[in-house]
Amino acid sequence: MIPSETLVKQAKDRQFVQDPNKAPTEDIHDIIFQLEKEGEWEVQRVPEPYMEVKTKYGRIKKIPIEKTWHHKSCGQCGHIPGYSTSIFWLNRKFGYDYIDPSDQTSCTAWNYYASATSNAAAQAAVAMRNFAAAAETGYYPLIHCGTSFGHYKETRMQLIHSAELRRQVRDILARLGKKFVIPEEIVHYSEWVHAMRDKIKENQVRDMSMIRATVHPACHYHKLITEDVIYDPEIYGAQRTAIITGTLQAIGVDVADYSTWYDCCGFGFRHILVSRDFSRSFATQRKIEVMKKEANPDVVVTHDTGCVTTLDQSQFAAKAHGHEVGVPVLSDSQMAALALGAHPYKVLQMHWHNTDNTGLLAKMGIDPDKAWAEFEKALEKLKDGSQQYLTWEDTDG
């Protein structure tokens, strides 16, 4: 009998051949530029210089380096603000010009996927209003939220394929006094972090080689319009998205695999707010416990609001029930910032996270008590009124 292992080549050794000529999907760029020629809309070009990355079928995606307009995330800004702060900090660290706009609304997709209390025209109008606001500044949209990223790509697809929807939304934008303009690429911040990984490595000041991480890719990043997602033949043989993993490997983190990698985190959109028993059960039993058993990581690294929230916050109740949990959860932007020397509380704002992360910091050579004392000392200036806000300059100390 032929041993089964010789018949079944291990999945991890397989290679997906990225060939744009064999892509089963249309190239979105061709269509949006054709619609521009026909006068349907303007296309905002990715500003030069930009980085080029490969997407699933080997097509090139342009990633802006700077002059970015940061489309913020509801959950990040509201409940885990060190996530967004780390993205801004990385830009500042490299001296890149960017805008953190107040002329920005949520994409409203979290609500849409949770409650369905919206429609195609409203979703597209919200997206195009935000894109118009970015274009007015001359800066290029960089989308912080995985759901916004996936949803905007779905919305772009609907606009491309429906002349009636384009007409309706163009009229709405005109009544708001806005241009009808779509970006050449819809870019997620983690794609920017991925594209910057060599530069991050060059400037790294903290050794990460003792850290073992598991990766959780966000569903709305890699399962919606999957052909527009970063894949790399050097990472998982281009069979899975390279996002997060590429960044972690560049800074020397040991990325460990686990069997439920593809599973979602359990966020569920409406579930995390009104049916959290489901979110909690899935996050801990299908993700954290599996990771713990199969890889025993020091940290879970992900790249979306909902994933950080669900995987992190769900562990408290699970621990109370005796489950094998207790793994801190961070974003790739926070891990990159740590590698570059960012302060864990002034920049990463790790006190907004739930699961104990002091062990992770200690393993990186950071004294968590000392770092917290530094943060509290900085807070004194706010408490005594000598300073109203902490500033970027305060994060340098």
Place this chain on the structure above:
Amino acid sequence: MALDLRINKYADVPMEEKQRLFDEVTRDERFEEYLYGCYECGICVASCPSARFYDFSPRRIAQAVAREDVDLVYTLMNDSIWDCSQCFSCDRCPRKNSPGGLITIMREVAVNNGLSSAQEALEGYGRIVYKIMGTGTQVSPDMLQPNAFPDWGPHVKDISDNLDIWRRALPPETLHTTETGWQVDDKTIIELYLIWHMTGVMNMIQEVDEGLYEILVDVMEERLEEEGYDVTFD
């Protein structure tokens, strides 16, 4: 709760009404992109988080719609679709079906027609709808209250107790807010309200939550009037 398909729970609902809702689903522009056929391979079920913890099946949804089983689709629209996590793991389908996409359409139809299932599913969700439609950001720091998230442990109380000072300790200037995720310009909010008005979204809110609708309309009409817009949502 188990989904009991042995009895026709909605036998008293006229077939014409079920057919009307079914037709509304299939008329959606996205419908043809979401349903091609079914190999019965079960990949969608295997990858579905909701299928692990509920009596829920994305395959059942796709097959019922494909078979044009109007009765079953009505039952699923009432008793099943709100269990979906909307993660789109089921988009892995080798036939390129999107059961999650079908559910998105079915949910919209359920809301548009004020089905009691939609009203029940969205109970307790009103404050979120109010937040996103009224302020332009979905969740805010001041939502982190211990009584709202008891299962997240004492750390929520830490945040709540220190909310003002911890928000002021954020270096980005747009993040000093407590009632919204970030600072949103007044003119931006006005533009958002005008989008809700021009796209008829408020009619959907009215179908599922009359009280919330009244509150939102009051807030929006007042703000719009202050800005010189003569707009009513009725």
